[in-house]
Amino acid sequence: xxxxxxxxxGVVPGLPRQAPAPGWAARAxxxxxxxxxxxxxxxxxxxxxxxEYTFIxxxxxxxxxxxxxxxxxxxxxxxxxxxxxxxxxxRVRIYFQNGTRHPHTIHLHGVHPASMDGVFEQVPPGxxxxxxxxxxxWGLFPYHCHTMPIRKHIEKGLYGTxxxxxxxxxxxxxxxxxxxxxxxxxxxxxxxxxxxxxxxxYFNEHPIELKVGAxxxxxxxxxxxxxxxxxxxxxxxxxKLYRSGTSTTNPELTDTVxxxxxxxAVLEFRYKYPGKFMFHAHQSEFAELGWxxxxxxxx
Amino acid sequence: MAARSHDGRGDxxxxxxxxxxxxxxxxxxxxxxxxxxxxxxxxxxxGALALLALLPVALLVALISLFVVYGDExxxxxxxxxxxxxxxxxxxxxxxxxxVAVQVxxxxxxxLTVAQVIVNDALWEFAIEPGPAIPRLGRATIGIAYPWxxxxxxxxxxxxxNGLAFLKTVxxxxxxxxxxxxxxxxFALLGVLVGVLPVYLGLLWFPLVRRLDRAVLDFLLxxxxxxxxxxxxxxxxxxxELAGRVPSPxxxxxxxxxxxxxxxxxxxxVSRRTIDAAAGRSEAERALALSFxxxxxxxxxxxxxxxxxxxxxxxxxxxxxxxxxxxxxxHNITEGFGILTPIARHGxxxxxxxxxxxxxxGPTILGTWLGGFAYSDLWATLFLAIGAGAVFQVVxxxxxxxxxxxxSRIATPLGAAGVLTGMLLMYLTGLFVA
Numbered sequence: 082x083x084x085x086x087x088x089x090x091g092v093v094p095g096l097p098r099q100a101p102a103p104g105w106a107a108r109a110x111x112x113x114x115x116x117x118x119x120x121x122x123x124x125x126x127x128x129x130x131x132x133e134y135t136f137i138x139x140x141x142x143x144x145x146x147x148x149x150x151x152x153x154x155x156x157x158x159x160x161x162x163x164x165x166x167x168x169x170x171x172r173v174r175i176y177f178q179n180g181t182r183h184p185h186t187i188h189l190h191g192v193h194p195a196s197m198d199g200v201f202e203q204v205p206p207g208x209x210x211x212x213x214x215x216x217x218x219w220g221l222f223p224y225h226c227h228t229m230p231i232r233k234h235i236e237k238g239l240y241g242t243x244x245x246x247x248x249x250x251x252x253x254x255x256x257x258x259x260x261x262x263x264x265x266x267x268x269x270x271x272x273x274x275x276x277x278x279x280x281x282x283y284f285n286e287h288p289i290e291l292k293v294g295a296x297x298x299x300x301x302x303x304x305x306x307x308x309x310x311x312x313x314x315x316x317x318x319x320x321k322l323y324r325s326g327t328s329t330t331n332p333e334l335t336d337t338v339x340x341x342x343x344x345x346a347v348l349e350f351r352y353k354y355p356g357k358f359m360f361h362a363h364q365s366e367f368a369e370l371g372w373x374x375x376x377x378x379x380x
Numbered sequence: 381m382a383a384r385s386h387d388g389r390g391d392x393x394x395x396x397x398x399x400x401x402x403x404x405x406x407x408x409x410x411x412x413x414x415x416x417x418x419x420x421x422x423x424x425x426x427g428a429l430a431l432l433a434l435l436p437v438a439l440l441v442a443l444i445s446l447f448v449v450y451g452d453e454x455x456x457x458x459x460x461x462x463x464x465x466x467x468x469x470x471x472x473x474x475x476x477x478x479x480v481a482v483q484v485x486x487x488x489x490x491x492l493t494v495a496q497v498i499v500n501d502a503l504w505e506f507a508i509e510p511g512p513a514i515p516r517l518g519r520a521t522i523g524i525a526y527p528w529x530x531x532x533x534x535x536x537x538x539x540x541x542n543g544l545a546f547l548k549t550v551x552x553x554x555x556x557x558x559x560x561x562x563x564x565x566x567f568a569l570l571g572v573l574v575g576v577l578p579v580y581l582g583l584l585w586f587p588l589v590r591r592l593d594r595a596v597l598d599f600l601l602x603x604x605x606x607x608x609x610x611x612x613x614x615x616x617x618x619x620x621e622l623a624g625r626v627p628s629p630x631x632x633x634x635x636x637x638x639x640x641x642x643x644x645x646x647x648x649x650v651s652r653r654t655i656d657a658a659a660g661r662s663e664a665e666r667a668l669a670l671s672f673x674x675x676x677x678x679x680x681x682x683x684x685x686x687x688x689x690x691x692x693x694x695x696x697x698x699x700x701x702x703x704x705x706x707x708x709x710x711h712n713i714t715e716g717f718g719i720l721t722p723i724a725r726h727g728x729x730x731x732x733x734x735x736x737x738x739x740x741x742g743p744t745i746l747g748t749w750l751g752g753f754a755y756s757d758l759w760a761t762l763f764l765a766i767g768a769g770a771v772f773q774v775v776x777x778x779x780x781x782x783x784x785x786x787x788s789r790i791a792t793p794l795g796a797a798g799v800l801t802g803m804l805l806m807y808l809t810g811l812f813v814a
Contacts, residue, residue, distance in 0.1 A: 146503070148495030148512070149539050266543025273537075273545055274496075274503070281496075281503060369502030 085202055085210050110278030111287055113159065114257050117166040117244070125172055129215075132167050134175045138185045138204075138226075138239065145264040146274045146281035146371060153238035154181055154226070160279045161260040161304065162224075162241030169219040169245055175212040179204045185234065186210070188227035189243055190343070192217045199227045219247040221326030221345045223302050235342075236265055236306035238279075242345075244300055244326070251329060254296040254349065257289065261303045261311040261340070261362070261372065272307050275362065275372035284360075284374025291378045293355050300326065301338070302345035311372070312339040313348070314363035320350035337363050355380040462490035463542050468514070469627040470536060470548035471756070474556040479525040482536050484546075486514040487627040492544070498537040499526045517629065528553050559753050567690055567748040574689060575682045575712060575744025580737045582716015589717075589724040595794065597724055598782060602795040604674070604718035605778045606802020608771045611681055611715075614810075615768035616640065618688070622761040632761050639765025640772070643680065647673065647773040664726035670777055671723045675740040677774035678715045681767035682740060684760070686747020691755040693748075714805055715740060722778075 120132030136156050143160055145151045156162030167173055179185050183206065188199035193214035196202065204210045226239035242258055262279070263272030274281040291297055299320075303311045314337045321332035326347035338346055352358065361373040447454075467488035474481040480499065486492050493513045497506040507523045514520050528534050530553060537547040557563050589600070619639065623632025654669040719736050751760070782789040789795055 146496050146539070148493070148541050149543055150541055151543055264543075266539060267545040268543075269545070273498070273539060273543070366501045370498065371503055 085204055085208050087208050109287075110276070110280050110283040111289075113161060113164065113278040114259070114289065116164060117256075117258075118163040119166050120173070130168070130171045132165075132171055132173050134163075134165060134173070136162070136175050136177045136187060138177070138179045138181050140181050141238075143238070144280060145266065145276060149266055149274070149281075151238075151264050151266055154183070154185070154234065155238050156187070156241055160238035160240075161262070162239070164241060164258050164300075165224070165243040167216045167243075167245055169216055169248055171216045171245075173212075173214055173216050176209065177204060177212060178209045179206055182206050183234075184228050185226045185239060186228055187212055187224055189214075189224040190222040191220075191243070191245065203228060216245045218327065219245045221245075221300050221302065221347055223304060223343055223345060225304065232306060235304065236263075238262075240304040242300060242302055247329065251298065252296060254298040255291060256298045256300065258300045259302075259313075261301070261305055261313070263305045263307065263367075265307060270307060272305070273370070275305070275311075275367040275370045277372060277374060281371025282373060288357060288375035288377035291352055291376050293352055293378055293380050295351060297350050297352075297376075299348040300345070301340070301348055303340035303342055305342060308367075310339050310341050310364075311367065312337060312363045313360065315348075315350065315360050316358040317354065317356075318350050318352060318358065320348040323347040323349070339363075352376070352378040354378065463488075463492065464544075465489055466492045466540060466542065466544050467628070468492055468494075468538055468540065468544070468546040470538065470546060471519075471627070473534070473536065473548065473550050475528060475534070475550075475553050476556065479523065480528055480534065480536065482522040482524065482538070482548075483519060484514065484522065484538060485519045485627055486516055487629050489516065491515050491518075493541040494520065494522065494538055495541045496539040497522060497524055498539065498545075499524055499528075500533075500535055530554060557752060563752070564749065567693075567752050568745050570689060570693065571686050571745030571748040572741075575686060575747075576737065576741030578712030579678075579682075579716040579719070579741040582713045582718075583720060583733055583737050585717055586720050586724075586733065589720050590727060592724065594725075597721060598789045598792075599794055599798040599801075600717075600724075601721045601778060601782055601789075602798025603802035603805070604721050605775050606799035606804075607714050607718050607806050608674075608677070608775045608778070608802075609799065610803045610806035610810075611678075612768045612771040612775070614806075615681060615684060615764050615771065618684075619761050619764035619768060622757055622764060625757045626761055627758075630758055632758070635758065635762050636765040639762045640769035643766040643769030644773045647677065647770055650676075651773070651777055664723075667722040667726050668728055668732065671719050671728075671736055672739065673777055674722065674774045675719045675736045677767075677770035678719065678740040679743040680763075680770035682712070682715075683743035683747040684764040684767035686744035686749075687751035687755075687760050687763055688747075689744075690748035690751025690753075691760065693752060712741075714802075714809065718802075 118134065120134045123131045123133070125131050139155050139158055141153050141155045141158050142150050143153045143155070145160075153160050165173070165175075175187060177187055184203045186199035186202065186204055189197075189212070191214075197212050197214045199212065202210055222243040222245065224241055224243050226234040228234050240260070240262075242260060244258075259277045260279075261275070261277055263275045265271060266273045276282075277284060299313075301313055305311045316336075319334050319336050322335055322338055323329065323332050324344075324346050326345065332349070338348070340346065355378045358376045358378060359373065360376060361368040465488055467486070469485045469487045470482060471485055472483040482497075484494070491513060494508055495512070497504055504524050504526055509521050509523075511520070522538070524536070526534075532553055533549055533551050534553045535547055535549040537545050539545055589597070592600070616636070619636045620633065623636050626632030626635065651669070651673050654673065716737065719740055723732075747763075782795075
């Protein structure tokens with residue numbers, strides 16, 4: 082354990098050794114929005130919950146705006162990658178395989194041993210590494226590749242979200258995962274389009290249905306490369322803001338939050354009125370380049 | 381490759397001693413046995429010539445066919461996919477009340493597909509004719525219902541399916557004129573103001589010039605040459621600048637070379653037929669022919685000038701102010717003067733004067749129309765180059781006209797002073813047309 086090992090012969094870099102977990106291939110942003118990966122669950126001898134994941138780094142052509150293809154590097158075929166969900170104190174084990182032509186790692190935010198930090202143990206093409214740690218503390222965390230040049234490995238799409246639930250669960254709610262990002266399609270060091278969950282203007286064309294009065298919880302993180310900040314603005318409403326998702330008390334009440342790369346927050350709100358309400362970056366440029374969507378609130 | 385014999389002929393037995401295109405072989409050389417297909421007796425030598433001409437072509441066709449079939453195997457996979465080197469040139473933008481139209485041409489090595497259009501950093505809905513897939517050297521027109529603002533910059537960015545971005549910025553957006561009778565008239569008026577009128581004003585010096593003595597006239601002829609040299613250099617620089625905006629497959633610099641050389645050669649032919657044909661008659665006729673040649677050259681140059689003015693006005697880069705008209709008038713009045721100098725000593729008819737002015741100034745109007753309604757970098761480059769070649773050729777004619785047994789009268793201290801004065805005059809009046 083905790084060694085970079087060569088994958089069995091016959092594993093061709095660029096091709097996944099095994100299919101990603103069902104439902105994760107060719108996901109639309111809407112799937113990322115509501116899909117939580119609890120892993121393969123079992124009990125360790127001491128009674129601790131074990132959650133096992135298989136993460137395969139792949140080279141995948143993804144559509145980042147209608148008709149615009151992007152040669153991405155992905156965890157399990159999508160940008161962002163799967164949303165890892167566990168509870169504080171769970172044992173998390175991630176079998177990482179590198180099926181691309183470049184070395185990669187998984188660097189998870191949170192508390193864990195140095196050998197599980199995804200910095201020194203670079204995983205070359207055709208090799209694997211197993212990350213194992215106890216989920217600690219509870220909160221909302223991003224994960225991403227930490228191979229140099231890091232900027233390239235992030236802008237190519239190797240990132241995702243990890244939710245560590247508190248021991249006392251949060252109030253049940255309509256839960257949504259939103260990862261703010263951008264894509265530099267012409268490789269000039271500037272993003273051409275901005276998205277939530279990987280496709281520009283997706284939630285413009287596919288509004289998210291909500292119910293009047295129902296509690297909505299958004300797990301929001303920013304993995305935008307090249308631009309220093311990104312932001313989220315909610316129309317016709319205010320939300321409770323829990324920065325980093327590490328507390329459930331004393332929220333700030335606002336309708337706009339600004340996050341730098343790697344920052345994240347949990348947002349909670351209920352809609353008072355039915356109708357279509359916009360949400361978008363409150364940087365007009367990002368909004369008009371694809372980071373814009375609607376909540377369709379039904380009575 | 382086939383070995384070659386020392387007399388420069390291939391060993392394939394082509395050609396006859398009598399009609400070989402190479403220098404004749406020594407008479408003692410025996411004729412080669414000919415295995416060429418028999419041609420009809422009447423056209424035997426013609427047939428053999430045709431064969432000589434066609435053989436390399438046939439071999440070339442065979443080579444190309446082989447390469448098309450086996451080339452990929454020979455070269456192996458390309459290190460970079462061709463569409464990664466894609467290039468889309470945004471040729472023109474039109475601004476209409478209902479939005480923006482964009483004309484693109486695919487100047488890269490592979491077909492490209494337009495996927496998204498971004499205007500001033502916003503993704504915008506668009507329509508594209510004939511369709512989003514554009515073959516190599518194909519064109520398409522994109523219509524975008526974008527609420528652009530008069531007088532503000534507009535940047536259009538076209539994103540292709542493989543993520544490449546191509547953009548063009550118009551610094552000051554203004555409604556693109558559509559051909560209408562009133563606009564045609566406006567452009568014509570523009571042409572008259574900057575091209576025709578100044579030339580005729582220059583021609584009004586005719587009575588004065590007639591009374592000048594030979595030395596002064598020679599000075600003025602040299603001055604005319606100076607004016608023309610300045611115009612020519614100016615036009616070449618402008619043509620080369622524009623050549624840089626011509627889509628690369630169309631080789632703008634090559635167009636400049638063709639334009640300059642072509643117009644010089646054509647005008648040389650014309651001058652031989654006019655000036656030299658008049659040589660047997662009188663010096664007066666030769667002088668008139670030269671004046672017409674000068675006005676033709678200046679006319680070609682003014683056509684290019686009109687093109688630039690029309691285009692600049694159409695895309696809103698030119699405010700037609702009184703200052704500008706005054707500047708062009710000052711600049712172009714010297715042209716009318718230059719036309720006069722050859723005929724000064726002989727006189728001419730009013731009709732000829734009117735014709736001379738029309739030849740020099742009239743093309744300005746045509747230029748403003750073409751530039752205003754159907755501008756293209758490619759044609760503008762070519763016409764500017766043609767204009768440049770024309771004025772250089774006229775300078776050459778001037779030098780010839782003033783040449784007698786003692787050499788050219790331009791090549792004297794007085795002449796040199798005249799040339800420099802002419803160039804300086806152009807430089808100074810040009811300051812008004814910045």
